[in-house]
Amino acid sequence: MVRVLITMRVLFICLGNICRSPMAEAIFRHKVEQAGLETRILCDSAGTGGWHAGELPHRGTQQILQQHGIDFSSIRARQLTRADLGAFDYLLTMDSANLRDVRRLGEPVGTLRPVLEFAPALGYTEVPDPWYDGNFALTYQLLDAACDGLLDHFRYTLGDGSYREPLAP
Numbered sequence: 001m002v003r004v005l006i007t008m009r010v011l012f013i014c015l016g017n018i019c020r021s022p023m024a025e026a027i028f029r030h031k032v033e034q035a036g037l038e039t040r041i042l043c044d045s046a047g048t049g050g051w052h053a054g055e056l057p058h059r060g061t062q063q064i065l066q067q068h069g070i071d072f073s074s075i076r077a078r079q080l081t082r083a084d085l086g087a088f089d090y091l092l093t094m095d096s097a098n099l100r101d102v103r104r105l106g107e108p109v110g111t112l113r114p115v116l117e118f119a120p121a122l123g124y125t126e127v128p129d130p131w132y133d134g135n136f137a138l139t140y141q142l143l144d145a146a147c148d149g150l151l152d153h154f155r156y157t158l159g160d161g162s163y164r165e166p167l168a169p
Helices: 020-034 059-067 096-105 136-158
Strands: 008-014 041-047 090-093 111-114
Touching (some): 008 020, 008 096, 008 136, 020 041, 020 059, 059 136, 096 111
Parallel strands (some): 008 041, 008 090, 090 111
């Protein structure tokens, strides 16, 4: 019998939940599993719009995740709900429009932050939407670094002894 002790719940949020936030969910889940923290950290993703509810991630997201050996098979698009605002410890947005849309829905109980605050050395404040520019490689690069920073933050917060100081820019 596996004992589950979830102590952190993370929700990645973008516009349609088919490009950026499912990519972040898959990358972060992969890193959490590699770190052996899957019983302590739960992650999910949602979109502020519901146009793609039930769909798999975008073809470009699928391709870049496959290139990096990251599973996305369980991810389906869904729309952010008011209930999510009370269900997650961290709600992490891809851009300022997502942040604004979450705030319009209500005040989250957990921490609401742009995901790239966990990768300040990159010099980006927003994750560009590859739906419009097709640059899934840049999106992956930004989210991979942000997920490393987030995982380090949780390692420190959870006190598992594997925290490593971030490198100076």
